[in-house]
Amino acid sequence: MSEAIALSLARIHARIEAAASRAGRDPAGISLVAVSKTHPAEAVTEALAAGQTVFGENRVQEAAQKFPLLRESHPALRLHIIGGLQTNKARDAVRLADVIESLDRPKLALAIAEAMVKENRRPELMIQVNIGDEPQKSGMARAEVAGFLRACREEWDLPVTGLMCIPPAERDPRPHFRALAAMAKELGLAKLSMGMSGDFETAIEEGATLVRVGSAIFGARPYPVGA
Template sequence: MPHDPPLDPTIAANLGQIRHRIAEACARANRPAEAVTLVAVSKTHPATAVEAALACGQMIFGENRVQEAEGKFPALRPAWPALRLHLIGALQTNKAREAVRVADVIESLDRPKLALALRDAMAREDRQPRLLIQVNTGDEPQKAGIARAEADAFIRACREEHGLPVDGLMCIPPAEDDPRPHFALLAEMATRHGLATLSMGMSGDFEAAIAEGATHVRVGSAIFGRRD
């Protein structure tokens, strides 16, 4: 059984509010509330904040950096066997093996070199985290993600040539754009490829993402507060 974690009334209240907003957004979209999974993004926040969320029944978390994830989550897993970790940040190929070791889902597969590195790492570690392909829906040169024009071929290659366990797609729309067209584009692409998982929407736009079919929303600051 888990030890008694630290209680944090602010995190508890924030989680309750986000869950309520998810349920309301699902109702407006005529979707069951359980159709959407909340990924609590705990990057830069301490393990005590993760434990406080765990105490409220939140079991799915997101981290940007492999090294930070390694410092928090392996120690928590024995007490919380239902805990699941998503890596959501840009992933270097030289960190593929560590990512496969620590994560249950890797949401940032975005280039052929990383696909090969993850395939080899999974074989070496005998572990298969589920994969989401990150699509750069705004074709922003500074942002990670496979370009829109290359996405269809890349999805097929990952699944058919490399045999990777690709479950779905992820995107981060341009900050200055209306996110809805980006979410709609990603949803249409997922449907075209028969992919069930759509990770899209963050603290500021997750309700719009739910309206467009998101199955996972990534919420950090609205739960844990602003990051340092």
């Protein structure tokens, strides 16, 4: 497994550099978030051995099982929570994560603010935007982002550093990435988490500073029997 993951990481980094070159960007300004959801801790260890230090998890429960022990031996490890977050998991997320990318509603903002006080810890936050205005998808409505960001800062003193999105499936993602980049610029936010295994190069060309790549690094996800 170690050679396969190391080779996949090398290929992804080469593609990141090529996409950055096409866009006239410095690849050093683009962070690869290796999405390890449903993959075992051993796969994360192999990626760490290959030099990868930034990981993303969808579920807080899974992150709690994998990452505390890994941090002891790899203090440079950084963990992003990238999946939908329930308010009753906010304290666990604050305790575990360095970045929470899925802030998308006032109730969650309040829960995170309270958790930060209790845990004496302030992970970075990113607002998840429903960039395609899809009724079935999580994320803050585009028209509400500016007001929500203002409330996050003024009412809850939250360290919001950027925006995240998942564009509509089976459509050209470029206009959606471009719209998120324009929104971030207008709001004065420096970080943009956009792009996954199938479209991260396009996201880089449109300004992504973080790309979330899972299957292209770790392979197909090993879903449990019956899932």
